[in-house]
Amino acid sequence: MIAKKLIFIFGISLLIVIFLAPFASSSPDGLEKVAEELTFMDSAQDNYYEIMPDYQVSGINNSVISTILSGLMGVCITIGLSTGMMMLIKKKSKNKRQYKEV
Amino acid sequence: MHIPDGFLDVKTCIATATVSVSSIGYTVGRLKNTLKDQDIPKIGVISAFIFAAQMVNFPVGIGTSGHLVGATLATLLLGPLQAIIALTSVVAIQAFVFQDGGIMALGANLMNMAIIPVILTYFLNRILITKRYEKIKIVFLGWISVVSMAILVSIQLSLSGTYELGSVLAFMVFWHMIIGIGEGVITCVAYNFIRNFMGHNNLAKEVV
Numbered sequence: 001m002i003a004k005k006l007i008f009i010f011g012i013s014l015l016i017v018i019f020l021a022p023f024a025s026s027s028p029d030g031l032e033k034v035a036e037e038l039t040f041m042d043s044a045q046d047n048y049y050e051i052m053p054d055y056q057v058s059g060i061n062n063s064v065i066s067t068i069l070s071g072l073m074g075v076c077i078t079i080g081l082s083t084g085m086m087m088l089i090k091k092k093s094k095n096k097r098q099y100k101e102v
Numbered sequence: 103m104h105i106p107d108g109f110l111d112v113k114t115c116i117a118t119a120t121v122s123v124s125s126i127g128y129t130v131g132r133l134k135n136t137l138k139d140q141d142i143p144k145i146g147v148i149s150a151f152i153f154a155a156q157m158v159n160f161p162v163g164i165g166t167s168g169h170l171v172g173a174t175l176a177t178l179l180l181g182p183l184q185a186i187i188a189l190t191s192v193v194a195i196q197a198f199v200f201q202d203g204g205i206m207a208l209g210a211n212l213m214n215m216a217i218i219p220v221i222l223t224y225f226l227n228r229i230l231i232t233k234r235y236e237k238i239k240i241v242f243l244g245w246i247s248v249v250s251m252a253i254l255v256s257i258q259l260s261l262s263g264t265y266e267l268g269s270v271l272a273f274m275v276f277w278h279m280i281i282g283i284g285e286g287v288i289t290c291v292a293y294n295f296i297r298n299f300m301g302h303n304n305l306a307k308e309v310v
Contacts, residue, residue, distance in 0.1 A: 003143070013154040013155075016155060016158060017157060024160070027161060030281050031105065031255060033165065033166045034270060038265055046107075047205060051201070053200065075150045081194075082188055086133075086145055090139065093134035
């Protein structure tokens with residue numbers, strides 16, 4: 001019952017990525033805007049490596065598809081990592097509680 | 103709001119990372135006692151939702167945009183402990199996979215987006231007891247979490263010597279007071295939708 005609802009919300013996340021994210025505003029966000037106005041934006045350093053910088057998949061020229069693809073991957077990685085972390089936490093505690101569970 | 107590398111100096115990065123690591127460590131320790139099996143899929147889905155929502159920048163004024171951070175939403179839906187983990191996942195993935203936010207600055211970004219606003223929302227939510235004005239309260243919680251993040255970032259920038267506090271604080275707070283309205287409204291709408299959709303019993307009951 002609740003699983004169906006969770007899947008629905010996950011589905012909404014995917015829809016957000018497909019239909020909203022590619023058309024999001026490309027203006028600088030609050031911090032970037034302030035950094036530009038106060039001219040310390042130049043201090044920003046690029047990262048040592050790049051996988052999907054700026055939410056674009058390298059090698060795909062269409063920016064809409066690129067954004068969607070990177071977003072879908074991000075959503076899946078996020079749910080995977082988050083769930084994985086939680087399962088690890090649960091696993092660590094299970095050993096202590098076995099004698100309590102009836 | 104994601105701080106790239108180069109804005110903060112080493113000592114600030116280390117200090118904020120210490121705060122973040124110890125907070126997350128504490129959270130994991132507490133979660134070991136309180137986490138139930140049925141909570142796990144919920145946390146994953148909300149994390150994914152927040153990741154998706156953070157991709158949608160909305161225009162604010164001319165030439166600026168804002169986006170949902172989702173700390174308030176996560177805290178209201180999951181309770182503070184699980185929310186910290188959910189947001190940590192999102193912010194970490196954004197930094198490592200999408201280069202959104204620096205690696206050295208990850209400690210600061212986690213502190214600013216995954217920890218402090220969660221704690222702030224949690225305690226303010228407990229203090230401000232109202233049923234009638236609940237929607238306004240949620241908008242306020244979203245707003246104040248964003249403004250508090252802006253203040254934190256400003257302090258970190260100033261401590262790093264990147265800019266002097268007065269100007270950067272004024273600019274950051276100004277923009278984020280506006281962006282905060284967006285966060286508050288989106289949080290309120292999303293929270294009510296998800297809560298009604300999931301059923302009131304199925305959400306976190308302040309298990310800390």
